[in-house]
Amino acid sequence: MPALPYNLADDLTELEARALEYLMHSSRPGFCPSREEISRAIGLGGRGYHIVRLLNGLVEKGYVRLEPGRSRAITVLRRPDGRRFSFDTVWVPLVGQIVAGKPLPSVGQADNPFADEAIELTRGMVGGQDDLFALRVAGDSMIDALVNDGDLVIVRAMSEVANGDMAVVRVIGEEGQEENTLKHFFRHDDIVRLQPANPNMGPFFCHASRVHVYGKVVLVIRQLG
Amino acid sequence: MPALPYNLADDLTELEARALEYLMHSSRPGFCPSREEISRAIGLGGRGYHIVRLLNGLVEKGYVRLEPGRSRAITVLRRPDGRRFSFDTVWVPLVGQIVAGKPLPSVGQADNPFADEAIELTRGMVGGQDDLFALRVAGDSMIDALVNDGDLVIVRAMSEVANGDMAVVRVIGEEGQEENTLKHFFRHDDIVRLQPANPNMGPFFCHASRVHVYGKVVLVIRQLG
DNA sequence: CTTGACAAAGAACGTTTGTTCTGATATGAT
DNA sequence: ATCATATCAGAACAAACGTTCTTTGTCAAG
Known part of the structure; x- marks a missing residue:
C-alpha cells in the first residue's frame, strides 16, 4: 500500500480509508463499483455484512452518500483527508x-x-x-x-x-x-x-x-x- | 424538449440524441443510469430490445462505450455535437x-x-x-x-x-x-x-x-x- | 385491404446485486 | 482455559438488471 499524498482524517479506520480511497479513484460517470468490487479492492471478499457495516460507517461520518434502492450508487462527498470532493x-x-x-x-x-x-x-x-x-x-x-x-x-x-x-x-x-x-x-x-x-x-x-x-x-x- | 445549446451531429437520430443528452447530464460518479432509467428519461418505457438497439447505435457511432458484463456501465465518449467528452x-x-x-x-x-x-x-x-x-x-x-x-x-x-x-x-x-x-x-x-x-x-x-x-x-x- | 418493414413494449430467463441470517476465526479480558 | 466481542465470509432470498424472444401497433407501399 503506497503512502497517500495527504494525511488521513483520524475518524477513519484503516479499511474505511482504503474503501474511500478506492471509491474516490475508481468512481466516474460510467463506472460505479458494486459492493463486491469494493470488497475485493480493499483486500476482502464477498459482499456480506462487513461491507454493509463499512459503508454505513462512511455514511454516518459523512464521507459518502448511498442512493436508497439503486445499485452501484455510492457518491463520495469528502476525501479521506476530510476535504470536500467533487468531480465537476x-x-x-x-x-x-x-x-x-x-x-x-x-x-x-x-x-x-x-x-x-x-x-x-x-x-x-x-x-x-x-x-x-x-x-x-x-x-x-x-x-x-x-x-x-x-x-x-x-x-x-x-x-x-x-x-x-x-x-x-x-x-x-x-x-x-x-x-x-x-x-x-x-x-x-x-x-x-x-x-x-x-x-x-x-x-x-x-x-x-x-x-x-x-x-x-x-x-x-x-x-x- | 428545450433547444440544445449546440448543433446536433447529423448522424444521430432524435431518440439517440435525447438519450445521449440524458446520459451526459445525469451520469456522474455515484449515479450511473440503468437502461430502464434511460428509457423512461427519453419518454419511452420498459427495458426491451428497443433500448438495446438504441445503445448499440450510439456505440457503433462512437458516442458511448459499454463495459461488457457490468450493469450501469455506460461511458459517454462524445457529446451530441460530436465534440469529445470526458470526466476524468x-x-x-x-x-x-x-x-x-x-x-x-x-x-x-x-x-x-x-x-x-x-x-x-x-x-x-x-x-x-x-x-x-x-x-x-x-x-x-x-x-x-x-x-x-x-x-x-x-x-x-x-x-x-x-x-x-x-x-x-x-x-x-x-x-x-x-x-x-x-x-x-x-x-x-x-x-x-x-x-x-x-x-x-x-x-x-x-x-x-x-x-x-x-x-x-x-x-x-x-x-x- | 393486404402486406411488409419497423419501432416499442412485454414476457421469460439467467445473472447480478443488496440484504439478512448464520457460521468461522481472531482477539482480549478474566 | 473460558467466555465475550468483534470481524470476515458464506448461504439464502428477493429485487433489480441485461438479454433475447415474442407480441403489438404504426405507417407506407402495393
Whole structure:
C-alpha cells in the first residue's frame, strides 16, 4: 500500500480509508463499483455484512452518500483527508488564436478552424464562472505579460473589467494600426493605463476610446509536456 | 424538449440524441443510469430490445462505450455535437512552495503547511502521467522562465530529464549557495546549459555535479480571477 | 385491404446485486 | 482455559438488471 499524498482524517479506520480511497479513484460517470468490487479492492471478499457495516460507517461520518434502492450508487462527498470532493468539469470553447496584429476571432465563426476544439477544465479552477472562452497565444509578442507562444488563455467575456484585472484588449493606435495585448487594466477617467505583468516593464497610457476590452483573463495555462 | 445549446451531429437520430443528452447530464460518479432509467428519461418505457438497439447505435457511432458484463456501465465518449467528452480528473498533491533560495519541500513532510492541499486537473491536461506534484511559486525570481509569484507549477518527479525539457533544478554555486530555478535543460557531456524560457535572456552554464534535477515541468497554471 | 418493414413494449430467463441470517476465526479480558 | 466481542465470509432470498424472444401497433407501399 503506497503512502497517500495527504494525511488521513483520524475518524477513519484503516479499511474505511482504503474503501474511500478506492471509491474516490475508481468512481466516474460510467463506472460505479458494486459492493463486491469494493470488497475485493480493499483486500476482502464477498459482499456480506462487513461491507454493509463499512459503508454505513462512511455514511454516518459523512464521507459518502448511498442512493436508497439503486445499485452501484455510492457518491463520495469528502476525501479521506476530510476535504470536500467533487468531480465537476467544464468545457471551454477554444475560439481561436490571439495574435498581436490580427483581430480576435468571434465565437461560432463559420470558417474558424478551432470551432470544434474545447478545453476541459475542473470547475475548481475557474470558479462558477460563465461566458468563458479560450485563446491560443501565437507568437512571442505578449511575453511582457509572461505569456508565450502556445500558451492557453482562458477569458471571461465582458466589455468592462475592474481596475487591476488582467484583460484582453485591442488598442487602436494613432495611425489606425491595431494590436491585441494582455495587460493589467486601470482606468482613470478617460485615460486607460495598461500595465504589463512583468514588473520590470513600464505602463502604456492611451485614451479610453482607443481601447476595446474583450474580457478578463481568468487563467493562463502552459502545457509543456 | 428545450433547444440544445449546440448543433446536433447529423448522424444521430432524435431518440439517440435525447438519450445521449440524458446520459451526459445525469451520469456522474455515484449515479450511473440503468437502461430502464434511460428509457423512461427519453419518454419511452420498459427495458426491451428497443433500448438495446438504441445503445448499440450510439456505440457503433462512437458516442458511448459499454463495459461488457457490468450493469450501469455506460461511458459517454462524445457529446451530441460530436465534440469529445470526458470526466476524468486527477488530483495532484501540492507539496509546497518553490522559492529561489530555499530547498524544495519533500512530499509528506510532517510540518508542511501544504500537505493537505491538492489540485484537481483534468486528465487531458496532464496526459496519463504519474508521479506528479504541484508547487506554488513564491517571489518573482523566476520571471525569466515566464513564471511569476503565485503561479502553480505541475512537475513530474524524475531525476533525469531529456535535453530541451523545462526542468525544476537546484543549482549549487561555487561558494556553496544554492538556488532553485525553472529552466530549459541541456546537457553536453558534463556541462549543463540552463536556458531561460524568455528568448531575450542568455543561457547559464555549469558543471553537471552542481545541478540537481527535481523533475520536469509538465504544466504551468496562473489563476487570475 | 393486404402486406411488409419497423419501432416499442412485454414476457421469460439467467445473472447480478443488496440484504439478512448464520457460521468461522481472531482477539482480549478474566 | 473460558467466555465475550468483534470481524470476515458464506448461504439464502428477493429485487433489480441485461438479454433475447415474442407480441403489438404504426405507417407506407402495393
